[in-house]
Amino acid sequence: IMSDGSRTINDVKTFLMSIRGADPQQMMKFYDQWAETYEQDHSLMDYSAPHQTVDFLNANFSGSREQVLVLDVACGSGWVAKLMAELGFRKFVGVDGSKGMLEQAAKTGLYQDLRLALLGTEPLPAQTDAFDVVMIVGALRDRFVPFSVVRELCYAAKPGGYVCMSRVDLKSESGANYKMCLEKELQLMEDEGLWTRVISQEMDRYMMDVYNDDQYLYGTMYLYRKALN
Numbered sequence: 001i002m003s004d005g006s007r008t009i010n011d012v013k014t015f016l017m018s019i020r021g022a023d024p025q026q027m028m029k030f031y032d033q034w035a036e037t038y039e040q041d042h043s044l045m046d047y048s049a050p051h052q053t054v055d056f057l058n059a060n061f062s063g064s065r066e067q068v069l070v071l072d073v074a075c076g077s078g079w080v081a082k083l084m085a086e087l088g089f090r091k092f093v094g095v096d097g098s099k100g101m102l103e104q105a106a107k108t109g110l111y112q113d114l115r116l117a118l119l120g121t122e123p124l125p126a127q128t129d130a131f132d133v134v135m136i137v138g139a140l141r142d143r144f145v146p147f148s149v150v151r152e153l154c155y156a157a158k159p160g161g162y163v164c165m166s167r168v169d170l171k172s173e174s175g176a177n178y179k180m181c182l183e184k185e186l187q188l189m190e191d192e193g194l195w196t197r198v199i200s201q202e203m204d205r206y207m208m209d210v211y212n213d214d215q216y217l218y219g220t221m222y223l224y225r226k227a228l229n
């Protein structure tokens with residue numbers, strides 16, 4: 001996706017400033033407003049999380065890409081599904097808390113269903129044991145999707161299905177705290193026998209740190225496999 005030049009990194013900075021301190025409901029309204037220029041603006045920020053995460057899944061996934069059913073959580077404009085479709089994945093269901101983002105996702109024509117839900121407040125609108133692959137990219141962070149939602153992602157996966165997650169490593173105290181709580185929950189679920197970790201990997205150049213020009217944010221990707229029983 002190329003920027004057509006009508007937006008600049010300053011537009012992105014202004015936008016990001018305006019969402020500081022927003023509560024979840026306000027955040028979804030901001031995403032509604034952002035939806036139309038979301039991909040353009042994220043290209044300006046060199047946002048590579050969808051590419052990196054889809055490549056990571058693809059490298060570690062064995063199974064028939066044409067047949068599997070994918071749940072794309074916090075699907076946004078459908079970037080993840082577009083990249084997965086290029087690799088042969090065909091069946092997608094999307095969930096997001098922003099109506100405006102879901103409208104963009106609908107335009108891709110890739111999703112058999114798109115569901116509106118504010119995660120953390122509302123339950124994940126997905127059947128238990130139903131999905132071969134569950135994806136969540138760019139949403140596991142403070143004030144977006146609470147870490148506790150990973151348990152619902154696991155429930156939505158089929159026995160033996162995969163849950164693929166990636167998140168940004170923010171240097172702030174709340175960012176570090178989120179990471180700690182998330183990783184504790186991931187481990188606790190493994191201890192409970194719900195799933196096993198297949199692999200995790202650091203992400204270089206997750207996206208530009210717009211507040212520190214020339215610097216990049218790092219991230220982490222995780223792939224889990226749900227238990228068979």
Ligand SMILES: C[S@@+](CC[C@H](N)C(=O)[O-])C[C@H]1O[C@@H](n2cnc3c(N)ncnc32)[C@H](O)[C@@H]1O
Pocket residue numbers: 024027028031049050073074075076077078079080095096097098101117118119120136137138139143144145146
């Ligand atoms: C940075 S975008 C990522 C979108 C897409 N996965 C991608 O990588 O391009 C974050 C998305 O998470 C959604 N989101 C944030 N918090 C949410 C919540 N609590 N419940 C549902 N969706 C949420 C936003 O509406 C937005 O579409």
